[in-house]
Amino acid sequence: MGMRTMVSTDEDRVRPMASRPVSAARPRRTLYESATRRSYGEAASRSFASQPMSGYVTGAVVSNHASDGIKSRQVSGGGISRMVANGTLLRPATGRAVPQVYSEVGPWLYVLILLVLIALLAFFYLSQTSHVATQVSQMRRLEEQVQQLKRENNAILVEISQYQDMSRIQRAATAMGLAAPQEWEYVEVWLNAPSMIPGDSVLSDTGAVHDEGAGGMGSTASAGLSLPAFWSGVLQQFQSWVCAGRVSGQSLSD
Amino acid sequence: MSAPTYEQSYRRAFVLAILLLGAVAFGMGRLAYFHFRPPSWVPPTQPESKRIDLPAQRGNIYDRNGYLLAVATTVYDVGANPAYIDNKESLADQLAPVLQESKGKLLTLLQSEDSFVRLKRGVNAQVAEQVKVLRESGLRVEQRTNRYYPSGSLMACVLGFVREDGQPGYGLEAFYHDLLAGETGHRQAKRDPLGSLYYDIQPPRDGVDLVLTMDRNLQAFADETLAKGVQAVEGKQGVAIVMEPATGAILAMSVFPTYDPNLRDVVDQRVFVNTAISEHYEPGSVFKTVTMAAALDSGVVTAQSTYYDSGRIVVGGETIENVGQAAYGETTMRGWLAHSLNVGAATVSTRMGAFQFYEYVRRFGFAELTGVDLAYEVPGRVRLPGDLDWHESDLATNSFGQGLAVTPLQMLRAFAAVANHGILMRPYIVSRIVDGEQITQVEPQQLRAAVSPQAAAQTTEMLVYAVDHVLTMGQIPGYKVAGKSGTSQVPIPGGYDPRETIASFAAFAPADDAKVAVLVIVQQPQKEQFGLRAAAPICRDILQRALQLLAVPLDSVRVALQRQ
Numbered sequence: 001m002g003m004r005t006m007v008s009t010d011e012d013r014v015r016p017m018a019s020r021p022v023s024a025a026r027p028r029r030t031l032y033e034s035a036t037r038r039s040y041g042e043a044a045s046r047s048f049a050s051q052p053m054s055g056y057v058t059g060a061v062v063s064n065h066a067s068d069g070i071k072s073r074q075v076s077g078g079g080i081s082r083m084v085a086n087g088t089l090l091r092p093a094t095g096r097a098v099p100q101v102y103s104e105v106g107p108w109l110y111v112l113i114l115l116v117l118i119a120l121l122a123f124f125y126l127s128q129t130s131h132v133a134t135q136v137s138q139m140r141r142l143e144e145q146v147q148q149l150k151r152e153n154n155a156i157l158v159e160i161s162q163y164q165d166m167s168r169i170q171r172a173a174t175a176m177g178l179a180a181p182q183e184w185e186y187v188e189v190w191l192n193a194p195s196m197i198p199g200d201s202v203l204s205d206t207g208a209v210h211d212e213g214a215g216g217m218g219s220t221a222s223a224g225l226s227l228p229a230f231w232s233g234v235l236q237q238f239q240s241w242v243c244a245g246r247v248s249g250q251s252l253s254d
Numbered sequence: 255m256s257a258p259t260y261e262q263s264y265r266r267a268f269v270l271a272i273l274l275l276g277a278v279a280f281g282m283g284r285l286a287y288f289h290f291r292p293p294s295w296v297p298p299t300q301p302e303s304k305r306i307d308l309p310a311q312r313g314n315i316y317d318r319n320g321y322l323l324a325v326a327t328t329v330y331d332v333g334a335n336p337a338y339i340d341n342k343e344s345l346a347d348q349l350a351p352v353l354q355e356s357k358g359k360l361l362t363l364l365q366s367e368d369s370f371v372r373l374k375r376g377v378n379a380q381v382a383e384q385v386k387v388l389r390e391s392g393l394r395v396e397q398r399t400n401r402y403y404p405s406g407s408l409m410a411c412v413l414g415f416v417r418e419d420g421q422p423g424y425g426l427e428a429f430y431h432d433l434l435a436g437e438t439g440h441r442q443a444k445r446d447p448l449g450s451l452y453y454d455i456q457p458p459r460d461g462v463d464l465v466l467t468m469d470r471n472l473q474a475f476a477d478e479t480l481a482k483g484v485q486a487v488e489g490k491q492g493v494a495i496v497m498e499p500a501t502g503a504i505l506a507m508s509v510f511p512t513y514d515p516n517l518r519d520v521v522d523q524r525v526f527v528n529t530a531i532s533e534h535y536e537p538g539s540v541f542k543t544v545t546m547a548a549a550l551d552s553g554v555v556t557a558q559s560t561y562y563d564s565g566r567i568v569v570g571g572e573t574i575e576n577v578g579q580a581a582y583g584e585t586t587m588r589g590w591l592a593h594s595l596n597v598g599a600a601t602v603s604t605r606m607g608a609f610q611f612y613e614y615v616r617r618f619g620f621a622e623l624t625g626v627d628l629a630y631e632v633p634g635r636v637r638l639p640g641d642l643d644w645h646e647s648d649l650a651t652n653s654f655g656q657g658l659a660v661t662p663l664q665m666l667r668a669f670a671a672v673a674n675h676g677i678l679m680r681p682y683i684v685s686r687i688v689d690g691e692q693i694t695q696v697e698p699q700q701l702r703a704a705v706s707p708q709a710a711a712q713t714t715e716m717l718v719y720a721v722d723h724v725l726t727m728g729q730i731p732g733y734k735v736a737g738k739s740g741t742s743q744v745p746i747p748g749g750y751d752p753r754e755t756i757a758s759f760a761a762f763a764p765a766d767d768a769k770v771a772v773l774v775i776v777q778q779p780q781k782e783q784f785g786l787r788a789a790a791p792i793c794r795d796i797l798q799r800a801l802q803l804l805a806v807p808l809d810s811v812r813v814a815l816q817r818q
Binding site (some may be wrong): 053091108109112115118119121122123125126128129132133136139140143147151154155157160161162164165167186238252 | 275281285314380404405452802807
């Protein structure tokens with residue numbers, strides 16, 4: 001079956017494609033074909049008006065169609081009517097004469113597209129390179145920050161350790177009038193272990209150890225002591241030992 | 255709506271072309287701009303050829319309570335190029351108070367003919383900043399990483415040190431160097447086959463932090479006590495080791511004399527050697543503990559066994575005598591151990607026979623590395639039957655700690671095995687390895703049962719008896735102490751030095767539930783020859799302080815608590 005294209009326009013001046021069969025020996029050409037041929041002078045003398053069925057489509061490449069299944073519908077917009085066949089632009093949007101405009105800019109378009117491609121490549125290359133360089137620069141800056149923070153952290157650790165230095169503490173203690181003990185006395189505090197869980201009962205359910213011979217300090221101990229109560233008991237016993245000179249446990253320095 | 259005319263279409267195409275050309279021109283212009291006018295940050299020049307190493311930070315070392323023992327710091331070296339300095343005297347004037355050096359010394363350096371002179375090494379950031387403020391073109395301030403030991407000489411023999419070139423020397427620094435140093439990273443710019451720039455980046459992995467089993471406070475006390483004790487008896491060297499018998503954890507390890515790892519300005523570099531693990535000695539009578547435990551475990555003798563002590567015994571043609579050639583007659587096992595009778599030890603070892611005796615020597619871990627995590631440990635030396643230089647008399651002399659070479663740590667480990675129900679532990683110093691969020695806990699490691707718990711308990715009772723009745727200088731109020739003294743001769747070519755001795759004392763407490771074991775060795779004491787007088791007081795003081803710091807309750811309290 002011969003090539004034919006359903007054409008409809010919004011203007012009566014242009015005949016429908018169906019009413020104008022296209023010769024099989026004269027396949028429609030693409031914009032680029034036309035441009036190329038024009039550049040070789042083939043279509044130099046032909047006006048666009050004289051070959052309205054040359055198959056040009058605005059801004060798109062159209063291949064020859066030998067199929068009957070092409071259905072046309074009209075899409076209008078932007079002042080230019082476009083033919084859409086199965087979703088593809090097919091042919092000039094208008095049957096109005098737009099003589100040689102595409103042929104005129106054809107070579108320029110090649111150059112333009114080439115330049116655009118070069119520019120895009122250059123842009124992408126530059127973008128990628130600068131992106132990598134920026135990231136590395138940021139990374140380097142962050143590395144320096146990390147190193148700096150580590151240095152500062154270690155400097156603080158050193159400072160802390162200097163404050164914790166035993167000789168410094170000894171000097172400070174001496175300055176406060178303290179002295180190293182020459183002998184030790186052990187004070188046995190008889191209390192059950194406290195509950196480490198707030199509100200919980202004492203861990204040990206056994207009774208307190210009661211040393212009658214040591215002054216009965218253990219009598220204060222009872223089950224169910226909370227941690228504050230335990231320390232209160234300890235302090236109480238320690239205070240009584242300090243104030244009264246009474247040692248609840250065994251004095252080992254004797 | 256009317257269709258565009260040719261002119262309109264042409265105009266549109268023209269405008270489009272202009273716009274596209276403009277965009278291209280803009281892009282090209284930007285390219286040219288970036289090419290000829292680089293941005294404020296300066297990209298690396300020829301990055302392809304440069305591989306930048308990213309140094310890892312060396313890990314810190316902490317004691318068991320979290321006190322810092324070793325840390326990586328940044329220090330600065332101040333140098334100068336004298337040729338570029340005009341007014342040297344003025345500069346020396348300015349630098350002297352900043353660097354805390356004498357003006358004369360600095361001036362001498364600045365007037366040098368050398369192209370570069372080092373004015374001061376290792377100054378801190380503040381000093382470096384003050385030097386930079388002088389804005390003298392001939393001055394150079396170089397930054398470098400340094401290892402700093404805040405506690406100075408404390409634990410120096412354990413920690414070791416790191417040299418300026420980053421190489422470790424001795425101790426933990428050498429043993430854990432790979433872990434502490436981390437892994438150096440790198441960054442290198444490369445180009446792919448299409449010429450696109452990319453970076454090969456390997457971030458550095460910082461070294462791990464180490465948390466030790468050692469206690470800084472106990473170590474300080476041990477250092478001080480050992481130094482005073484050794485100096486009091488005019489000894490040449492001293493070693494004190496504190497160990498937890500149940501785990502093998504080292505709580506303190508002191509060596510006298512010691513050094514400051516920050517300075518390392520020592521006359522004799524042998525001071526760097528940790529004599530507790532890297533040098534051996536003849537342990538003397540402390541070794542009788544091993545002999546007794548072995549004899550009891552083998553069943554050759556019982557705790558009630560006796561022997562007749564004539565003051566001498568001949569083994570392999572060699573005559574073995576007690577100290578002072580004293581004879582004790584019918585003697586019990588605990589009697590000869592308490593009085594440290596050589597004849598008693600030789601009698602027991604000959605009854606055991608060489609095979610059994612040396613099997614127990616092996617079981618107690620002598621002549622092998624203890625496996626402690628410190629660099630440059632030596633295994634010691636024990637001659638065994640079958641060795642060319644072994645003699646039958648060695649069976650007798652070895653039984654009281656002569657004729658064999660052990661390290662102090664080996665001796666303490668064997669002694670602690672008796673305290674630990676006969677179980678020999680691997681001594682260790684690092685308790686935790688902290689790698690960021692990942693923490694590796696080092697678990698105590700049982701090596702083998704040297705003797706049965708019964709034999710260990712009987713030996714312990716004998717050691718308690720010895721401290722209670724003979725070695726009373728080892729007693730600690732409130733605690734039952736098991737201990738043994740030792741006095742050995744110093745080997746010299748062809749025999750033993752008749753004047754010099756090695757005094758030692760080993761003890762653990764509480765005897766029935768040992769928490770701490772201590773060994774103290776004083777090399778060649780001049781004022782007191784014997785272990786009981788030269789080493790026992792040091793050992794007792796350290797043991798007592800260790801019990802206090804570890805909050806080990808008094809025996810009476812502990813027993814009462816156990817009865818609850």
